[in-house]
Amino acid sequence: MMAWPISSALRRAVLATVLVAAGTPALAQDPTGQSANQIAAGQVVGEAVLIPNRVIYPGETIEPASLKQVTLIPGKHKPDGMATRSEELQGKVAKRTLLPGRYIPVTAIRDAWLVEQGASVQVYFTAGALTISAAGVTLQPGAAGDQIRIRNTDSGKIISGTVMADGTIKVGAS
Numbered sequence: 001m002m003a004w005p006i007s008s009a010l011r012r013a014v015l016a017t018v019l020v021a022a023g024t025p026a027l028a029q030d031p032t033g034q035s036a037n038q039i040a041a042g043q044v045v046g047e048a049v050l051i052p053n054r055v056i057y058p059g060e061t062i063e064p065a066s067l068k069q070v071t072l073i074p075g076k077h078k079p080d081g082m083a084t085r086s087e088e089l090q091g092k093v094a095k096r097t098l099l100p101g102r103y104i105p106v107t108a109i110r111d112a113w114l115v116e117q118g119a120s121v122q123v124y125f126t127a128g129a130l131t132i133s134a135a136g137v138t139l140q141p142g143a144a145g146d147q148i149r150i151r152n153t154d155s156g157k158i159i160s161g162t163v164m165a166d167g168t169i170k171v172g173a174s
Contacts, residue, residue, distance in 0.1 A: 046072040049084035049103075056098040061112060062089050081106050111143035114163050123150055123161060123169045136169065 053068035067089065078084050082103040083092075092109040115121055115138050123136040135153045142148040142163040150169055151158050161169035 046074050047077060048072075049078055050086060050089060051084070051103060052098045052100045054100050056094045058094050058096050060094050062092050062094060062098075062104075062109065064090075078103060083109060113141040114144050114165075114167055115142050115148070115169075117141045120153075121150065121167065121169050123152070123159070123171055125171050138169075 048069055048071050050067045050069055052066060054066055056062060056066055064086070067086075072078065083089050083106050084103065088106070089104065089109065091112055093112050094108060095110050096108050098104055098108060117138055117140050119138050121136050121138055123134045125132045136150040136159075137153060139149040139151055139158065144163055144165045146163045147160055148163060148169070149158055149160050150171075159171055161171035164170050
């Protein structure tokens, strides 16, 4: 079998692809590693980001205690598509396993479910001054703004509706 020589540029590209696929580590330094003069002068070196300090499993709510703030190495910036601020992570739920010391991809988190599968909900249809309400059972979980399927408990008919912020379901004319 003949071995093909691989250029160093191709080798670096393959290594970069493998690192991205495996999860990008946060290149960081301890926030206490900055000198007292830099902190007093307001010169924070690097960008401060939040990363997990322990394994966060799928379906687990991301709590502030499970995150650690680190400062990136000077000149390094977080990759696009990563959630690293508390307002991006507050109350979110992990969709996949999040590893300690790694960035958290935005695609790996979701909003917490507002209605669970099998929950009894009020379903509303509104057209002008007319409002019709019915009882229903959700066939799938959903967060505010999600389109989900519901079974009408009176007729047994399956309908689709949008989860509202108060946990009710709004349906439209079909």
